[in-house]
Amino acid sequence: MRKRTIAWFIPFLLVLALTLNVEASHSQGNAVIQGYVSLKDGGALSGATVIVWDLDTYIPQTIKTDQNGFYSVNVTYGHTYRILVYYDSPDTAGIDTVPVKSINIKISNPVYHMDFVLYPGASMIIEGKIMYITSTGTKYTIEVIDPSTGEEPKLGNTNENYTNIFTWAPGTYTSLQLPLNLVVIPAGMPIDLKVSFTALVKDPLNPMAHPYATRRMFPIDNQALHYNLNTGDEVTVDLSWYSLHASINYVNDLFDLTWNRMEKMEDAGFYLGRLKEDMSKVRSEIEQVLGKLAEGKYEEGLDLLSAAYSTLTINVAINMYRMWLTAQTSAIFMPVYPAFFAVTTAFFLFEDTRRKMLSSILLYAASFALLYYVYPGLQIVEPKLVVGLAVMCMFLAIFVAFIVPRFIKEPDVPGRYPVQSVLTVVFSMAKRNVKRRLSRGLLGIASLAILVMAFTAFTSFGRVIGLLVTPLNMQPAYQGVMIKNLPPPWSETNEPYWPLVEDEIDWIRNQKGVTVVSPLILNKPQKTLVGTLRVKSLELQVLGAIGIDPQTEENFTKISSSLISGSLRDLRRRCVILSQDAATTLKVGLGDKVTFYVHTAAGLQMYGNLTVVGITDSSKLSAIRDLDGESLIPFRFYMGEYFRAPSAQVILLNWQDALKIEDMEIYRIAAKTDGTIDLDALARGIVQAKEYNVWISEENNVIQYHFGEYLEMGGISLLVPLLIVLFNLGLIMISIVNERTREIFTLTCVGFNPTHITSLFLAESVVMGLVGGGIGYLMGMSAYRLMNVFSIDIAVRQKLEWYWSVIGVMIALGTAVLSAIRPASRAAMKATPSLVKKIKFESEKERLKREEEIWKVYQSQRITMPVRINAREITFFASYLAGRLHSLEKGLFERIEGYEESESETPEGHQIRTFKFTYVVLEGGRRLGTINELTAFKRAKNDYYVLSLEVNPERPGIPGSFIDRTVRFLRDILADWEEERPRIVGSL
Secondary structure (H helix, E strand, C coil): CHHHHHHHHHHHHHHHHHHHHHHHHHHHCCEEEEEEEEECCCCECCCCEEEEEECCCCEEEEEECCCCCEEEEEECCCCEEEEEEECCCCCCCCCCECCEEECCEECCCCEEECCEEECEEEEEEEECCCCCCCEEEEEEEEEEEECCCCECCCCCCCECCEEECCEECHHHHHHHCCCCCEEEEECCCCEEEEEEEEEEECCCCCCCCCCEEEEEEEEECCCCCCECCCCCCEEEEEHHHHHHHHHHHHHHHHHHHHHHHHHHHHHCCCCCHHHHHHHHHHHHHHHHHHHHHHHCCHHHHHHHHHHHHHHHHHHHHHHHHHHHHHHHHHCCCCCHHHHHHHHHHHHHHCCCHHHHHHHHHHHHHHHHHHHHHHCCHHHHCCHHHHHHHHHHHHHHHHHHHHHHHHHCCCCCCCCCCCHHHHHHHHHHHHHHHHHHCHHHHHHHHHHHHHHHHHHHHHCEEEEEEEEEEEECCCCCCCCCEEEEECCCHHHCCCCCCECECCCHHHHHHCCCCEEEEEEEEEECCCCCCCEEEEECCEEEEECEEEEECCCCHHHCCCHHHHEEEECHHHCCCCEEEEEHHHHHHHCCCCCCEEEEEEEECCEEEEEEEEEEEEEECHHHHHHCECCCCCECCCEEEECCEEEECCHHHEEEEEHHHHHCCCCEEEEEEEEEECCCCCHHHHHHHHHHHHCCEEEEECCCCEEEEEEEEEEEEECHHHHHHHHHHHHHHHHHHHHHHHHCHHHHHHHHHCCCCHHHHHHHHHHHHHHHHHHHHHHHHHHHHHHHHHHHHCCCCCCCCCCCCCHHHHHHHHHHHHHHHHHHHHHHHHHHHHHCCCCCCCCCCCCHHHHHHHHHHHCEECCCEEEEEEEEEEHHHHHHHHHHHHHHHHCCCCCCCEEEEEEEEEEEECCCCCEEEEEEEEEEEEECCEEEEEEEEEEEEECCCCCEEEEEEEEEECCCCEEHHHHHHHHHHHHHHHHHHHHHHHHHHCCC
């Protein structure tokens, strides 16, 4: 029994020992990954490379398979691993199989078995670099694709445990420990490569928008023949060729899109002759780039293509967009012009009111229809809006021209004749004279119309967008190049700056001739608070943060000169430089720790502990200037405005730490060169491709390259025909004056003075100017349409703003009046009854005396007084008026006589108070008097009196100025009443 028990117990002990041994081996990390590697449709692969990555420690183990294709790797129990496998035969030039990678393996068993089946492969060596007009950085990803599907090739060796590697990125090369320019593809089948990279692109539907970073792709497809390699083959492909070719295709697509839009705009009536000239330039540059591509001159081709891209997206696309917006906004004002033209022409053609009104309507309909056809703005707005504006403008023109004059009553008493009445008579005679001498009138009108047409259609005046090179006339802060992303003038934002793409640092660093690159990281200007620094119970708000590269920034801004203590080179990761005020507030010094809390959308989040490595003088930090003359201190948004943050509350961080903080971006990149690079070409290329602002330093100056607005003027040669028209009209007017000498004397006999005669001849020129200017503008706008129809392209920009119609008429008027001034003065001289023509400047006293002799009054005049009297205050007013008038009854040189007052009521209940008096002035031994009646009238339904004054000359023929004196006398009394009324009436 005892032996049987021992026999049973011994196996139990063995099992227990084995179990304990396995557990001990697990705790010590003794686990194994093993398996076999074979070739698809082949045998075992001896010498295949197996790379086992420990994803917990990032330490790889690399082994080779044995003659049976077997591999075995010791691993740590509990760790996670990834296996990568490929085969590279020493007898072939390239890799012989497509690499595979396993899924992530969590080691939970002592032995993990995984077999791999590899598919035959070949190698492609990638040479060159990305040569894309708007690319950022130097990083890119390559994908292997099947050209028939556009997807990854479907190979028969994949399963759920591993996959083929078809995406080649920087991490892939690190994992496989292969060269960075190698791509492995499946052998024996057509294959293409797809390259993905980051580039700045613009929304083609909104050219005014700023470029944004996105992923772009282009194929490497053996120029559409695809790659089909044998196992182990190796070919070399030129990345520069394919990327530049893709860039050309991109610009070609933009060209076609822009051209289609131009055709649609031309159909709507836009004239794009100047922009078509730019498009021809773009097409020529694209063809030159194709030549450079064939010659292998990729750098030169990229420079040419950048210029073409800039012309296409800025000079053409943005200016087209602005033309569209201008026409759209000006369209609401344009119906006013045909209304003005129709009424003016109708008044010129006819005398009868009915004919004027009917012809105004017909002319408006005809001119508006023509304008609708030739002016593009009317065709791109809502038709209902166009019809509504047209009808409204027509009714407004009819109302102003025919209805309003009916309510303007001319004075029915002798006196100074109103200026508007004189002008009415003069212009009426002037238009008759123009029509009476129809041939000369038509010749003058035609000359003015042709002038305005030429000005409208063949000249360019306006602000356009293009590349500007602006000397700043300032001493450079350092020698080199600086790049910023400033909002363009058309962005309609008040933000001080926009961020740069992080990849631009590598892109600038890889430019030929660039030796040092230094980024500047700032908090976004929209931030009000960046974060908080805390030391125990002490706290400081951080209103601005700057991230710099301590190894390179000293080559540019000399920011270390602001340090009181510490060193800029100590600004490593997890370090900070504070202002002296901040250090005092937090009671810290060099080597002390501060806790930084970042202000995020979710509130304050702890960033970590930072070591103080420097103390700055905030005033010196504020005084440091960049190459553009601006301070390094970041902006902050406060009370709806952008302000520089207080330098005492600005911290300096390592640039790599700064980029990890929310709402901190790269806002400046500075670079130094070795002197072999053409800085002008570099700056132009950056601005044209990416729309950044670039500053370069010269010996004693800084030059800024940027896109902006500038004034474009064309057609200055039009001054010559302008002078010809001026002299032509002058000859016409002189001949008219000479032919109408007898008529001038007749006008003098009926009362026209020299001023009237001068005005008559000037009015004739004004009439011709109004009619000719109106016709000329319509002809000019029609010329654009005709040039579109006959494909005539000249380098002018269409005048789409509404005010050019006014300017066109003003040019016609100015030309006509200038040409008529001298003939009109000669006509006035003919009316002067003396051969000796002198000009005498009268004194004010002489002028008044002469006026009294000319202006006589024989009848009464009624004037409404600008005062209302409350019904409850009429008694007080009557008493006040009587007192003032009685006080002058015994005046020696000025007095009141015969004052009477009466009151009555009409059957309708209207109240009437009448105050009669004679106002007498004794002057120069003669008596001048007016018999006056001041009437206060109150309607039954009103609670106030309206005052009116009737003035009669005591003796017919008194000077008209005395009537004015009487009116002023009474108005002074009424003004005094208004001033003293509160005191007299009191609280009534």
